[in-house]
Amino acid sequence: MTEARIRVPIHLRWGDLDAYNHVNNASMLKLLEEARVRAFWLPGATERAVPTAVIDASHGASQLTLIARQEIEYLAPVPYQREPIDVQMWFGKIGGSSAEVNYEVFTPAGQEPRTLYARASTVIVQVDAGTGRPVRLSPETRAAWEPYLGEPLPPLGRR
Amino acid sequence: MTEARIRVPIHLRWGDLDAYNHVNNASMLKLLEEARVRAFWLPGATERAVPTAVIDASHGASQLTLIARQEIEYLAPVPYQREPIDVQMWFGKIGGSSAEVNYEVFTPAGQEPRTLYARASTVIVQVDAGTGRPVRLSPETRAAWEPYLGEPLPPLGRR
């Protein structure tokens, strides 16, 4: 186990705000989705990515990565800002064909004071694109992800 | 306790699909958001709504309804379809200034076979628009919602 985290800067868009003038609750999941794509999907031929980006998610790939479940706790309203917010990710669990991705979402890296905006968790499942059946994570995927296997997200608070 | 549910038909949009040709995981939260608005927010002067629609969410209202946390389990992919899907809601808990809204999302009402697409839960908190502090739910709100107080959502499955 380790405390290593994958950190992905994600740019907000003014369009992520809703009529309350804060990043919308569903838009926040869009931001996490983009962080996952950048952290875990194979980059294009000329693109760079982090070493955990090993999943072939190209159109026509033999496997799909589905979302089985998600939890998110919203801790502070997120205003529009130009610097990318700091999405930190690690694995709470790496199973046979699934993995639990945990997140903590912070103010932009280096900015003070630092605010924890949200904590979240996503269970992703690797399935066969044809049959929809779960497929085992490959040894390569497992090897790439295990350095970031850490603590499960503590139970989200109840208000 | 009761099994009564608030049922809100919600129209999909083709734009809710992502590149996997299914309703996107974050878009699903948008659909639940719209179901909440229709079920719980006061309608406009000439509009009709269900009896649970008692929250004044107009711009400039003295209170805001924030989302504290959400959980969602995706059980079956949702294809584009023209008939509105059947979002069923009830309260798992009604607290002092907060409430837990539970959802089950089904194929359009009356359509067979019936598929349970997703189960979810949202904790909403009523806060003062000025201070951001929690505010007690009014007796009127409580009276309108209690007929739909039911079972908490069973723990979401782990795959």
Next chain:
Amino acid sequence: MTEARIRVPIHLRWGDLDAYNHVNNASMLKLLEEARVRAFWLPGATERAVPTAVIDASHGASQLTLIARQEIEYLAPVPYQREPIDVQMWFGKIGGSSAEVNYEVFTPAGQEPRTLYARASTVIVQVDAGTGRPVRLSPETRAAWEPYLGEPLPPLGRR
């Protein structure tokens, strides 16, 4: 030439609003997209649709409908409302492999006073899914659409 129009009711979502508390400029194009899908795409096996819904847009279809260009004039801010807005459509032109769809977007049908929210125009092009090359509209498509061939949209105003 005729004044016949295809009228599609489209439900807003509170999530279509932006921080200005009105339907966002890009969200309006999402509403028009949904109106097009309902007006022009073949319905599913058990679904009903208007007679102009003749395009096979299913995944794996041999042809795709692309958007070549769009124009939109925003005439009045659109507030959130529960009743579906009234999207009226007609063809400004039906070409060899393309067509110009015109729109006027109004307050919900039957509601007074009636407000014209927006006027818009979209040029759609039928292309081969494999090669991306334009493909001629079929005689069936042409026959289904010609009853709704009307005036081109007048040049959008300049402020």
Next chain:
Amino acid sequence: MTEARIRVPIHLRWGDLDAYNHVNNASMLKLLEEARVRAFWLPGATERAVPTAVIDASHGASQLTLIARQEIEYLAPVPYQREPIDVQMWFGKIGGSSAEVNYEVFTPAGQEPRTLYARASTVIVQVDAGTGRPVRLSPETRAAWEPYLGEPLPPLGRR
């Protein structure tokens, strides 16, 4: 007149794609919206921005910037990519209370071959937040923008 352009890198999100696996037509307007915000809205206290970013768009500001009309021509499908696309902007016209923003949207800066994805134009109008009436652009706004006054966008092609 000049050829000077404001260049804003805008990150795509995988969620901008639709079921055709390309950036959606309405999502493209979201990207242009974000480019406008970054190019023309005053940055926050600790943020940096280009010299054209002079509009006070904060909540409670005395003026609002509305969109009067938009045109867009889609020239090539935009695939998901990690590097930010290159949105180039200039003014086609600067009027009394309005301005026409032109755009050309390209593959990421420095990438070869270079593709022109889209050309577009937006008419923005400065209005009083209370009355909704047009308000004259300030001399400061005019001075900040005039270096980027260029050619009007040529009439968009007809297919």
